[in-house]
Amino acid sequence: MSSLFSGEQIAGVLDELGITHVVTVPDSTIGQWQSAIEDRGRARLVRVCREGESWEVAAGLYLAGARPIVMIQCTGLFESGDAIRNVLHDWKLPIFAIIGYRSYLNQETLPGDTCLVFTEPILDAWRIDYRLLTEPTQLAAIAEHHRACASEGKPGAIVVAEGKA
Amino acid sequence: MSGARMSGRDAIVALHAARGARDVVITTMAPARDWMTLPQQPLDLVFVPSAMGHATSIGLGIALAQPERRAIVCNGDGSMLMNLGSLASITGAGASNLVLLVFENGVYEVTGGQRTAGTHVDFAGLARAAGFASVFELSKLEDWTARIGDVLAARGPVFAVLKVEPAAGVPGPKSPGPARERARRLMDALRG
Numbered sequence: 001m002s003s004l005f006s007g008e009q010i011a012g013v014l015d016e017l018g019i020t021h022v023v024t025v026p027d028s029t030i031g032q033w034q035s036a037i038e039d040r041g042r043a044r045l046v047r048v049c050r051e052g053e054s055w056e057v058a059a060g061l062y063l064a065g066a067r068p069i070v071m072i073q074c075t076g077l078f079e080s081g082d083a084i085r086n087v088l089h090d091w092k093l094p095i096f097a098i099i100g101y102r103s104y105l106n107q108e109t110l111p112g113d114t115c116l117v118f119t120e121p122i123l124d125a126w127r128i129d130y131r132l133l134t135e136p137t138q139l140a141a142i143a144e145h146h147r148a149c150a151s152e153g154k155p156g157a158i159v160v161a162e163g164k165a
Numbered sequence: 166m167s168g169a170r171m172s173g174r175d176a177i178v179a180l181h182a183a184r185g186a187r188d189v190v191i192t193t194m195a196p197a198r199d200w201m202t203l204p205q206q207p208l209d210l211v212f213v214p215s216a217m218g219h220a221t222s223i224g225l226g227i228a229l230a231q232p233e234r235r236a237i238v239c240n241g242d243g244s245m246l247m248n249l250g251s252l253a254s255i256t257g258a259g260a261s262n263l264v265l266l267v268f269e270n271g272v273y274e275v276t277g278g279q280r281t282a283g284t285h286v287d288f289a290g291l292a293r294a295a296g297f298a299s300v301f302e303l304s305k306l307e308d309w310t311a312r313i314g315d316v317l318a319a320r321g322p323v324f325a326v327l328k329v330e331p332a333a334g335v336p337g338p339k340s341p342g343p344a345r346e347r348a349r350r351l352m353d354a355l356r357g
Contacts, residue, residue: 021229046229046258048222049250056219057254060226063210063348064234065356068226086216092345 003029004136004160007036010098011043013142019043020066023054027073029162030100051076055083058095069146070097074119074159084126088155096146097128097157104134106163123157130157171306173268173329174199177239179306180266183313188235189227189355193220195274196239196266198338207354211347213340218247221265225255228263231355235262235317242269246283249291252324256296261321265297270329275337292324304328 010033014022022037023046024030037043046061048054051072061068072080077099087093103113123130131145142158149156177192177199184190192200193212201211210227212220224238245267255263271284289302299319303309309327316325341347 023226044229046225046254048254050248052216053219053222053248053251053254056216056222057226057229060223060228061230062226063223063352063355064227064230065352066226066230082216083219083222086214086219090214090344091348093348 003032003162004133005033005139007033009139010142011036011040013139014043014069015040016143017146018067019069021046021058021061021068022071023048023057023061023068024071025049025051025054025073025076027075027100027102027162030071030073030098030160033071050079052080052083055080055087055095059087059091059093062093062095068095070095072097073100073162074102074115074122077122078118081126084128088126088128094149094153094155096149096155098142099130099157099159100162101132101159103163104161109163119159123159128155128157130159132159132161134161170270170304170328170330171309173270173327173332174202175306176268176309176327176329178203179310179313180237180239183317184237185235185317188237188317189224190237190239191220191224191227192239194241194244194338195270195332196241196268198275198335200239201338201341205341207350210351211338211341213338214344218244218251220244221248221251221255224263224265225251225258225260227355228260229258232262234355235264236260237264237266237317239266239268241274242267242271242283242286242288243273243281245288246281246286252292252295252297255322261298263321264317264323264325265292267324267326268329269326270331272331274331274335278331278333288326289324292326297322297324299323301325302328
């Protein structure tokens with residue numbers, strides 16, 4: 001399954017934003033970006049075992065002066081609820097995430113995938129300001145939204161449509 | 166629980182005396198309650214409110230961002246069970262400056278002392294299998310106080326199980342203040 005964006009494109013955006021650490025659990029789309037990020041050598045991949053961990057690891061990195069992002073699939077977003085509540089709303093840390101939106105472009109693999117039902121309402125419920133990207137021409141929106149959220153000191157997310165055949 | 170176990174509070178008091186001035190100390194659940202009764206330093210993170218089990222993860226982030234600084238995480242065994250994967254995340258990331266202390270009392274103390282699902286679990290064995298470079302298991306206060314310097318200075322990542330008695334009837338920790346303000350103070354101390 002191909003992605004809206006290549007690993008090289010994403011690695012370039014992360015460089016442009018000065019990202020130091022990418023805290024991640026892969027899926028079949030965003031996982032394809034890992035080698036480009038590692039090869040570039042600017043941002044370090046931090047592999048965690050479950051997505052809830054990723055927000056707290058990013059929180060620790062941020063508190064200690066690094067510039068992390070979380071990179072997970074929407075199913076991991078569902079798993080992350082208590083960590084999101086804690087990091088974004090109790091501690092009010094402006095952690096940014098790139099979230100893969102499973103089945104958005106193509107449901108052939110998972111007909112009736114309920115990720116389409118729950119992903120955006122869950123982001124709204126957690127009051128995360130997100131932008132949904134569905135076209136390859138929208139790459140620049142990642143940096144734009146990151147900068148906008150950073151300037152306001154608030155968390156945010158980019159949701160990348162997946163499932164393009 | 167065996168009567169040979171140390172009290173959690175005594176174990177925390179010993180750690181408080183032994184921690185280095187540049188160490189970050191992250192406490193959660195019962196260890197946080199006891200830590201808050203002692204003089205506080207800017208590099209303390211009382212992780213209350215918390216996401217249960219995630220003190221290890223926030224400690225990992227701090228350790229990776231500042232590898233020259235030691236990060237000490239004081240976790241409960243119930244919290245450890247909730248985030249066992251973090252053992253692999255810590256060792257996989259090579260966080261050699263992280264010291265993880267698990268205060269094992271076999272119960273969820275802050276909710277009234279209910280047994281955990283893992284009273285049979287060999288936490289030290291789990292840590293060894295996960296790849297911690299140094300693993301300790303201590304149940305007597307005199308052993309902990311005698312060896313605490315060795316534990317903190319051991320090749321990391323370090324894992325120590327401190328077998329402690331549950332403190333029956335003692336309330337859980339209360340937040341020592343607004344989390345946002347405490348986050349800002351910790352950031353200033355870490356980045357200063």
